[in-house]
Amino acid sequence: MGSVFGSKLKISIFGESHGAAIGVVIDGLPAGETIDLDEVNRQMQRRAPGGDKTATPRKEADAPEILSGMLGDKTTGAPLCAVIRNTNTRSADYGNIMSAPRPAHSDYAAHVRYGGANDVRGGGHFSGRLTANIVFAGAVCRQILKRKGVDIAAHIYSIGNVLDTPFDPTFIPTELIERLNGEKFALVDPSIEEKMREAVGEAHAKGDSIGGVVECAVAGLPAGIGEPMFGGVENVIAAAVFGVPAVKGVEFGSGFAGSALLGSQNNDEFYFDENGAVRTRTNNHGGALGGITSGMPIVFRAAVKPTPSISIEQKTVDLQNGCDTTLSIKGRHDPCIVPRAVPVIESAAAVAVMNLIL
Amino acid sequence: MGSVFGSKLKISIFGESHGAAIGVVIDGLPAGETIDLDEVNRQMQRRAPGGDKTATPRKEADAPEILSGMLGDKTTGAPLCAVIRNTNTRSADYGNIMSAPRPAHSDYAAHVRYGGANDVRGGGHFSGRLTANIVFAGAVCRQILKRKGVDIAAHIYSIGNVLDTPFDPTFIPTELIERLNGEKFALVDPSIEEKMREAVGEAHAKGDSIGGVVECAVAGLPAGIGEPMFGGVENVIAAAVFGVPAVKGVEFGSGFAGSALLGSQNNDEFYFDENGAVRTRTNNHGGALGGITSGMPIVFRAAVKPTPSISIEQKTVDLQNGCDTTLSIKGRHDPCIVPRAVPVIESAAAVAVMNLIL
Amino acid sequence: MGSVFGSKLKISIFGESHGAAIGVVIDGLPAGETIDLDEVNRQMQRRAPGGDKTATPRKEADAPEILSGMLGDKTTGAPLCAVIRNTNTRSADYGNIMSAPRPAHSDYAAHVRYGGANDVRGGGHFSGRLTANIVFAGAVCRQILKRKGVDIAAHIYSIGNVLDTPFDPTFIPTELIERLNGEKFALVDPSIEEKMREAVGEAHAKGDSIGGVVECAVAGLPAGIGEPMFGGVENVIAAAVFGVPAVKGVEFGSGFAGSALLGSQNNDEFYFDENGAVRTRTNNHGGALGGITSGMPIVFRAAVKPTPSISIEQKTVDLQNGCDTTLSIKGRHDPCIVPRAVPVIESAAAVAVMNLIL
Amino acid sequence: MGSVFGSKLKISIFGESHGAAIGVVIDGLPAGETIDLDEVNRQMQRRAPGGDKTATPRKEADAPEILSGMLGDKTTGAPLCAVIRNTNTRSADYGNIMSAPRPAHSDYAAHVRYGGANDVRGGGHFSGRLTANIVFAGAVCRQILKRKGVDIAAHIYSIGNVLDTPFDPTFIPTELIERLNGEKFALVDPSIEEKMREAVGEAHAKGDSIGGVVECAVAGLPAGIGEPMFGGVENVIAAAVFGVPAVKGVEFGSGFAGSALLGSQNNDEFYFDENGAVRTRTNNHGGALGGITSGMPIVFRAAVKPTPSISIEQKTVDLQNGCDTTLSIKGRHDPCIVPRAVPVIESAAAVAVMNLIL
Numbered sequence A, B, C, D: 001m002g003s004v005f006g007s008k009l010k011i012s013i014f015g016e017s018h019g020a021a022i023g024v025v026i027d028g029l030p031a032g033e034t035i036d037l038d039e040v041n042r043q044m045q046r047r048a049p050g051g052d053k054t055a056t057p058r059k060e061a062d063a064p065e066i067l068s069g070m071l072g073d074k075t076t077g078a079p080l081c082a083v084i085r086n087t088n089t090r091s092a093d094y095g096n097i098m099s100a101p102r103p104a105h106s107d108y109a110a111h112v113r114y115g116g117a118n119d120v121r122g123g124g125h126f127s128g129r130l131t132a133n134i135v136f137a138g139a140v141c142r143q144i145l146k147r148k149g150v151d152i153a154a155h156i157y158s159i160g161n162v163l164d165t166p167f168d169p170t171f172i173p174t175e176l177i178e179r180l181n182g183e184k185f186a187l188v189d190p191s192i193e194e195k196m197r198e199a200v201g202e203a204h205a206k207g208d209s210i211g212g213v214v215e216c217a218v219a220g221l222p223a224g225i226g227e228p229m230f231g232g233v234e235n236v237i238a239a240a241v242f243g244v245p246a247v248k249g250v251e252f253g254s255g256f257a258g259s260a261l262l263g264s265q266n267n268d269e270f271y272f273d274e275n276g277a278v279r280t281r282t283n284n285h286g287g288a289l290g291g292i293t294s295g296m297p298i299v300f301r302a303a304v305k306p307t308p309s310i311s312i313e314q315k316t317v318d319l320q321n322g323c324d325t326t327l328s329i330k331g332r333h334d335p336c337i338v339p340r341a342v343p344v345i346e347s348a349a350a351v352a353v354m355n356l357i358l
Helices: A037-047 A107-113 A121-126 A128-147 A174-181 A190-205 A233-241 A338-357 B037-047 B107-113 B121-126 B128-147 B174-181 B190-205 B233-241 B338-357 C037-047 C107-113 C121-126 C128-147 C174-181 C190-205 C233-241 C338-357 D037-047 D107-113 D121-126 D128-147 D174-181 D190-205 D233-241 D338-357
Strands: A010-015 A021-027 A065-068 A080-085 A151-159 A212-219 A247-252 A270-272 A278-280 A298-304 A314-318 A323-327 B010-015 B021-027 B065-068 B080-085 B151-159 B212-219 B247-252 B270-272 B278-280 B298-304 B314-318 B323-327 C010-015 C021-027 C065-068 C080-085 C151-159 C212-219 C247-252 C270-272 C278-280 C298-304 C314-318 C323-327 D010-015 D021-027 D065-068 D080-085 D151-159 D212-219 D247-252 D270-272 D278-280 D298-304 D314-318 D323-327
Touching: A010 A128, A010 D010, A010 D021, A010 D065, A010 D080, A021 A128, A021 D010, A021 D065, A037 A128, A037 A338, A065 D010, A065 D021, A080 A128, A080 D010, A107 A121, A121 A128, A128 A151, A128 A338, A151 A174, A151 A190, A151 A338, A212 A338, A233 A247, A233 A298, A233 A338, A233 B233, A233 B247, A247 B233, A270 B323, A298 A338, A323 B270, B010 B128, B010 C010, B010 C021, B010 C065, B010 C080, B021 B128, B021 C010, B021 C065, B037 B128, B037 B338, B065 C010, B065 C021, B080 B128, B080 C010, B107 B121, B121 B128, B128 B151, B128 B338, B151 B174, B151 B190, B151 B338, B212 B338, B233 B247, B233 B298, B233 B338, B298 B338, C010 C128, C021 C128, C037 C128, C037 C338, C080 C128, C107 C121, C121 C128, C128 C151, C128 C338, C151 C174, C151 C190, C151 C338, C212 C338, C233 C247, C233 C298, C233 C338, C233 D233, C233 D247, C247 D233, C270 D323, C298 C338, C323 D270, D010 D128, D021 D128, D037 D128, D037 D338, D080 D128, D107 D121, D121 D128, D128 D151, D128 D338, D151 D174, D151 D190, D151 D338, D212 D338, D233 D247, D233 D298, D233 D338, D298 D338
Parallel strands: A270 B314, A314 B270, C270 D314, C314 D270
Antiparallel strands: A010 A021, A021 A080, A065 A080, A151 A212, A212 A298, A247 A298, A247 B247, A270 A278, A314 A323, B010 B021, B021 B080, B065 B080, B151 B212, B212 B298, B247 B298, B270 B278, B314 B323, C010 C021, C021 C080, C065 C080, C151 C212, C212 C298, C247 C298, C247 D247, C270 C278, C314 C323, D010 D021, D021 D080, D065 D080, D151 D212, D212 D298, D247 D298, D270 D278, D314 D323
16 A cells, blocks of 8 residues: 555556556546646656666656546546556566566565565566656646746756756756756756766666666745644655655755755845845754755755666675575666656656645 | 544544633544553653653643543543643743744734634644644544554654664554653754754753654554555554654655665565565655555654744734834743654654554 | 544543543644634533433543644644543452453453453543543634534434434434533434433333434534545545444434435435535435535434343353353443543534544 | 545545546555456446336446456456446436425435535435445455455445344354345345335325445354554444445444443343354344454444435525525435445445455
């Protein structure tokens, strides 16, 4: 029951990497909302592998079919189900992982969890491919949120040790949001792209992979959204974002760096802006105080671990024969998923935010 | 509805800092479990202010009264309710915060959220005092978990820039766990205490506060616990730990640092130990792969922001008069809550883990 | 985890009949709502035993203490906890029920469920006394609902074979609602009271008990509230009302009788009333179509089984000695709980309706 | 968010009568369970229209395609999604219902709920066709339950005033269960079929419809399953069964009839059977005491209202023109859905029971 998220807007994700299809049911969408499916597809293309040399060579249409919940271009209020057929699956590539779990993959943990009955081909239900469903759901939600004045944008904060310019957390300009929302390699400072690609290329050349950090901002939420304690902005967003495979850390505002500061450095002073609105001069709190929005942008970062699949030989165990063995994952090698994680994390945030505001 | 947590074991927290009482209802506890209330009280004393010069001068008995759910020293299976009366409240200290929200506090966000009807005295329902309920619930759960072989221990990973020795994430010795579980200033390396107290004392002397990081380990969980996607170990623990006020980041295993690594550096190789059990040589994954336990200790860190309340004068707004003002919080000044956050975060983890294993 | 109800407004009930106290936490109440606690107490007195010869001789203050969630007479938006101390408990009356489960009571089922660790005194957490918490929560909700134009009233539809006049389901007059809301023996036709009391008295005289049916109406909900399938009006109300001990059936509108009809008899024709509002001429649908309100009153009936505790000797088993035995419950004998069930069922409906409209 | 049911096993239902497809995602199925899809299809055929003169003339393959969650004939532990394509839809039949809501249908309530954006063709998401998803999910669950010794069988308790022989609630023979599970017109006493068909035929001949009651038994559950208050057997089953369109009442054991009895008549005496198991001589409690199973069969009845669609002319309103009008539903006329409701109600019970035992 782990693949259902949300209280007011529920998404239920299904599918396995090499099964017939993947998909998502979105329950609780408002009725009568216009959804531009071309824009949804554009968001899905940002996540789709292919079309970028940092990505896995598997090329997929990733074209969702809407089975329910829409009439023409409008939501009906009934659950919206979208299905994406799996094609171009090459299960043979994964021939030995049933016996030899891939380091840092879910293989071993899932093997124990499901008593060996799980679909291991391509990672099964744990495959990164399942994030296409999150992007679909998020892209639908984002169009509804946009009409309420809420925008979500993320960028590659870092790959390895190469850093983009961080967001100014007190103000996320609309033009920046729009530009980022259209890019496959989303950067605040595009001039850093070459260095980042070099870092990826270096790892790739060695048969290795590399991780990074995605920074995400939610702009336009009014103050007063959220609940104390366990229903807070941070809890709900983190619960969604940790649902993105490879995310191992989530921090809001000044986050871990802020914990090394003094109160006088980290506290954000309030002031009235020119329109009489209460704002803070800095945004170390990342847009949420006591779990509730302050009216400042929500800003968080998600740590994305390096892709586990590498062609460098690694030690692991042979579960069938009970002995040590080695593993080298050839052919299907995605050296850096951080650029593709950008729309996924934006989308997970969008689903979380819908649950906060509905 | 933000103060309820859990699916299989539900805790419902209530209370306001300067109201009649605070408390918690724990629904879903197994029946017939012996609970040593002295040990529960010891855990609550670790969180309680007073008895340590880093803490707030407010001294409270924090003695919970059990209203239901226990017969003698055993759980009955019915909801367990514990209530802690509020005493020693000095509301006058907070006289002006209704009009002038404290920077980095929930005051302003809550004011908007509740249309001004919320209890602002002492932070109301947002007060750190409410974490006593989490410690109570966690202390009860930890005794049940211990009998299942599951131990939870945390330590002060850092205060400001002073760092303790991190856990060896591949092995948390029982003696270390037991020692840490008994301490009010829990450190892997106790020799660092003096330096940490100096950092706190320096901040205190200036009327300032200081943040830090708590590292927490859950040892003894078998492999195969958890769910994919949104029901994973990380999601459930993060959703609980972000319920602790002042926590602004949560990372598992190598976390943010790991995202700067190569796959070959971050991947954890599997091996068979001398007992034929599958283990990993390193534990950069922090005990969960694909959301499911690997059998290695769960290790995570939580960033605790510096206490917002400082006596240094800060700029803020006067909501009643619509003008800028300044604020200096005298008298009640807790320069560093990180030591007291240790048992709270252990307890939030305990409640989360109960939900994973039940 | 069975004693928590609701998604948007959550109530968490605790307590055992002969423990220290019973109580309820209400999470998700709107802030700034005025609550007249005298009116709440009046509702609780309608349920309280004593003051009426049909009721159990146990007399209790049933005076709730508010521990949190209110400032003066207003809700703060934080969880509202009310506690009612147990007094006047005479556990000796129940001396033998640990070994000999009472027929039709939860004793045996709970004994197995909790491995014998549950508190059996007075029925423990399964005691009808726990319904005081439902009345408390419902009385709070009803004041909020009333300000939104929503009224809830129930009456004794029948005791044994003595029937009150049913509601006219198409229109519940305000005066009737107000009268019923103030009565301990609520009847549409008060002239039937004597006959009903005779039926109760006859059962009482024989050491027996008698059941009945409560009919409840929710007036003033606009059309369009609720969700299809499992989130419908009927599902949510039934899930709450079956939480009232002794309720064994729930039917809406024409219910079971309607299932024996033809469509042409049971269908409710639509028409425009003098104000241009869409209404139905009859209300066999009980106010909900497809799970969603039609704008007509919600009308449902709940079957309340005869109180299990009777002083007539009954056969049962001796669990300790593994042999048959007999049981006669002396002293504490409530011959008919139907009158007191009226405010409990109104209250369960109120909590359900709050979850539908929030 | 109304089309998601369950806590431990979650089903998420989607689809609209005349959309592309309907389907269901089942999240939380145990892994490694063999599912005989032919048996699933047999159950679906029991519900499918056609093949029986009491049913709607619409003939559908109702052949579900499994998109995920199975490998060969075994569950993988990942969410199982099944999709059924819609074919043979004749939207023209429903040309005027957008403006003229059908009496007793969801049309008007849904129109208000969704602001007119819902898919009205064939009832949209409210169509009885959606129950195919419940049967699919239930049929999968029933195979898993059967291996745990739990069987579920229902029969047509009544159509109009024609009654089948009720279950003996103390014992449901295996042969009876198996026979009923294979029938499209399931009766304890098959000799009553002719009379029932006559009642249906009479209604049909007049262009009318007729309702009935389905009685359902869950045999083989041990004592001690369930939770007090809101997590009880009755609450969970009722919350699921009220999800079946047309169900307007649910009663357990002696239900409404029992509420007219004396305690001495309705109480079920305990005894030890020949194997030393605790049983009750009668089963007026319907298998649950205090919300928890007693070890006796769970027996409940669901009132199914007469199908709203009739060709007899009915009065209704013209929402577009704001005037009264009349409506006669030609062509698509299902005079009695009670026989087809049998497998749907068995299936809803199965999903509920899975949530109780997991």
